[in-house]
Amino acid sequence: MSISCTRGQLYTITSAGRSSDTSDAALIRSIATGDKHAMQILFTRQNVRVFRYLARFVGDKSAAEDLVSDVFLDVWRQAGRFQGRSQVTTWLLAIARNKALSALQRRSTEELDEDAVAAIEDTENNPEVMIHTRQTSAILLNCLKQLSPPHREVIDLVYYHEKSTDEVA
Numbered sequence: 001m002s003i004s005c006t007r008g009q010l011y012t013i014t015s016a017g018r019s020s021d022t023s024d025a026a027l028i029r030s031i032a033t034g035d036k037h038a039m040q041i042l043f044t045r046q047n048v049r050v051f052r053y054l055a056r057f058v059g060d061k062s063a064a065e066d067l068v069s070d071v072f073l074d075v076w077r078q079a080g081r082f083q084g085r086s087q088v089t090t091w092l093l094a095i096a097r098n099k100a101l102s103a104l105q106r107r108s109t110e111e112l113d114e115d116a117v118a119a120i121e122d123t124e125n126n127p128e129v130m131i132h133t134r135q136t137s138a139i140l141l142n143c144l145k146q147l148s149p150p151h152r153e154v155i156d157l158v159y160y161h162e163k164s165t166d167e168v169a
Helices: 024-032 036-058 061-081 088-109 114-119 127-146 149-160
Strands: 002-006 009-013 019-021
Touching (some): 024 036, 024 061, 024 088, 036 061
Antiparallel strands (some): 002 009, 009 019
8 A cells, every 4th residue: 555645635545556535625525424434534633733723722721622522523513514615624623713712602601609619618727627737747847857867868859859769869
């Protein structure tokens, strides 16, 4: 099997001499007929570009990952509507932009439930936790003072400077 490129379109030459067009537009046409393999190829080819675009747009990697899934789900559903008036990447990014705008709009209109906010416990200002933390710190400090300076240095390097035991040795 060999691969050749002609006028910016990638063609795969199969062993029987047939050529199958694997350009993005051809993949969209195949997806429109229900070709799952074409969808996998398009996703593999374009998902990083779409993810980066969405991550910059919404500023949240987790939300961008969810939106990438939504974009390619729309591609699967809407492939038959692609008219070829633009490049496939332009079409994908337009879908991504619309998804991102919708997500940002939903995020800004969602209101906080005051009852839910009031039910969240704030453990930072709990006097019991503060006293326990101070006591634990005092005990650890006392134990560290009883160590020799070289042993204290090892503890400091491993636990506070995150050095490996090989680096400390």
